[in-house]
Amino acid sequence: MRYLVILIFVLISCKNSTNNKSESNTFEDIHSKAIFVDSHNDILLQTMEKGYVIDDNLKGKTHSDLDRMKKGGLDVQFFSVWSNGNQINPYNFANIQIDSLDAVIKRNPKKIVKVSNTEELLSVVGQNKIAALIGLEGGHQIEDDLNKLDSIYNRGVRYLTLTWNNSTKWATSASDETKKDGALNSEEKKGLTQFGKEIINRMNKLGIIIDVSHVGEQTFWDVITNTKKPIIASHSSVYNICPHHRNLKDNQIKAIAKNDGVIQINFSSGFLDSTVGKKEDEFLEKHKSEIDSLKLSGVNQYLAEELMYPKYRQESEKLKAPFNLLIDHIEYIIKLVGIDYVGIGSDFDGMVLPPKQLNDVTKYPLITKALLEKGYSEKDIAKILGGNILRVLKANE
Structure with a gap:
């Protein structure tokens, strides 16, 4: 079954798979033909904090807006819904952000459509529109309520980052697990509680992908033990290149590959350059x-x-950070576990320091250009740009 799913998404991860000869195509052609998926963009936060409207021209103000996304060849966007751990009524705050996305979609039906599964996604991409999904960044936003987990699924959430920097009552964050003087002082307090395992089980049944970006190592291993579906790290990079507490160590990368999941590389300079x-x-x-x-x-x-x-x-x-370091993180994962387990999770508009050259969403094709120059085939580039995470999305449905 694993290899059947991989084969399916090798076939569908290009909009036009009739010609896969990289040598006869420019990087622009290859980028245009691939289904390009970014698993993490925080532009909705910018609309909440600064009053921006993402179907306006926001060049010079943000990394993203609707027209620039399309100019950069973006086909599928997981829009992040975020609040910090001190947010009052975080579930309500999350729904307001989803409302704002829905309003943009309603105003721009010829440009962007919310989708709920891969079948709808492929149909929308085939119409040359952006397919929109939602990632909920921080489990505190479900307010310890499984019914609210069901509700956000019905609103289009297709992955849940179990924690943000703050821990929940049922899962510990990377930030808290690594604090020298933090609240977590014993191994017994780390990881998933029994209720946390119930949440994992419910996510598996609903079809919400488990996202381990931001979670602590003990939480990570508890997830690996308990999940029955492939997981993602929606916006993390490689610890051995840049030892940030949010990056993934080799044994974690190998565990995600064994789980048939995918690591989506974060563009933030602090995650790329030590x-x-x-x-x-x-x-x-x-x-x-x-x-x-x-x-x-x-x-x-x-x-x-x-x-x-x-x-x-x-x-x-x-x-x-130098742009080439972003490619180094992608290649590190490929060399460690293979081409099927790495993708793109930019964190645009959720960070302030993208690598040099990659200053906004219009520059996505530079990644394709660099990968082509490294000798990767069009088929392999299509996996990195979107095929791998589409496989995981399908496997969770």
Whole structure:
């Protein structure tokens, strides 16, 4: 069954599979023919925090907008729905974000359509429209209620990131599990609780993909033990290249491959380049007084810090990772476990430092160009750009 599913998505991960001779096609041709899937974009957060409308031209303000997504060859977008752990009524806040996406879709039926399964997705892509799905980033948003899990599935959520940086009552986050002075001081407190395992079981039955980006290592291994369906890491990268606590170690990458899941590489420079974290800390410390002033005026910590990057653009540009490091992370996974287990989860508009050259969604084709120059076939490139995660989506339905 595993290889049948892989074969199906080798066949459908190109919009036009009649010609697979890479040598006769430009990278633009290959990129255009592949079904390109980005598993993580936070543009809905920008609409909530800054009042942007994603069917407007937001060039120079955000990494994404509807027309630029299409210009970059995007076919399928998992829109992230997020709130931090202190959000009051997070389930309601999540539904407001979904409402905002639905409003965009209603205004632009010729450009974007919400889909609920791979059959609908392929139909929409065949009409040259963007297929929209939703990823819920942070299990706290279901408010410990299985009925709310069912409800968000009915609204189009097709993956759930079990935790954000905050832990839930039923799963521990990577941030909390790695804190030296955090609330978690014993092994017994780490991982999934019995209720957490019930959530995993319910997700498997509904067809919501389990996303292990942001979860702690013990939670990760508990998921591997309990899931009956393939999982994803929707926006994570490789720990052995960049030892960020949110990146995946070799044994985790191998476990995801054995599970027939997929790791979707995060574009954020701090996840790609091990030197960025320290430089970014120094940048924020330099502008601490300004950040503190913004916080006193009512701006939240994340937004206050984010505002420093465009304001001091010359400084922040120097913090960005080299573009080739993004390709290094993709290739690392390919060399470790194979071509079938890696994809793209940009984190555009949820981070401020994409790698050099890849400054917005219109630059996606640069990835295809780099992979082609590395000698990858059109078929393999199609797997990386979308075929692999489409396989996992299908396997969860």
